[in-house]
Amino acid sequence: MHPNFQIPSTKTVISTAASVAATAMLVRSFTKDFVPPELRQYIFTKFHYFVATFTNEITLVIDEYEGLNKNQLFYAAEIYLGTISNPSTRRFRASLPEKGEENPCFYGKK
Template sequence: MPSTSSVLSAYTTFTASAMLVRTVIKEVQTLTNQIIPKPIQELILSKLGGFVRNQASPQMTIIIEEFNGYSMNQLYESSEIYLRTKINPSFNRVKVSKSPKEKSLTLTINKGEKIIDKFEGIQLIWEITTKDEKDRKHDATKNRVIELSFDKKYMEQVLST
């Protein structure tokens, strides 16, 4: 049985790959919308008979919140530790911290960064975001969230590991 770190590593690789593909597709769509007028786009899509739309695979996104009620979500902690191993020079921003008990700096992926990863041939996209919520005092709070996105057809495979 593979170790936890190798499984998380595989998840991260898969997610980062999925995020890259999603980003490329969004950029192509944006570029197309800027260059080709909307009526011509609709004409092309109607002539293709929906072929392009049917080829795009729907994405599933799993939301991993930092807290589960008032306690820390262990899955969030594990995912965050795994994602730290994926920090590389291509990132624009990383968070750095050091507590009095630690001997070295701790690097963490910053909000908005995406990591495309591959796990058992499945592309996974990890993204760090925040979720606005109201607490009991009705003050707005921001909870950290990790979003894990992948092709829906791999849902059982991803969730079972």
């Protein structure tokens, strides 16, 4: 048995979207005026971490130094990525190669 499900009308969808947008603007205005910036930053950071749990991205961090010693992997990555990017590139996207290709693919983003 299938439950009796009705698709809402366009008028209902638009009205609901407008109400949600108006509420969001009201909450935003209220928080800007009455919530201290430190608390806003804390809430934003926690919300960001919450949303990040649902993403399939991974961040790879290669430190320039390991204690007092230089990290050779950092310099190798810097040299390699310097050959495929320009100075304004801040992020890279990597993917597995197609069969028959030798190297992974990297896509730079500003």
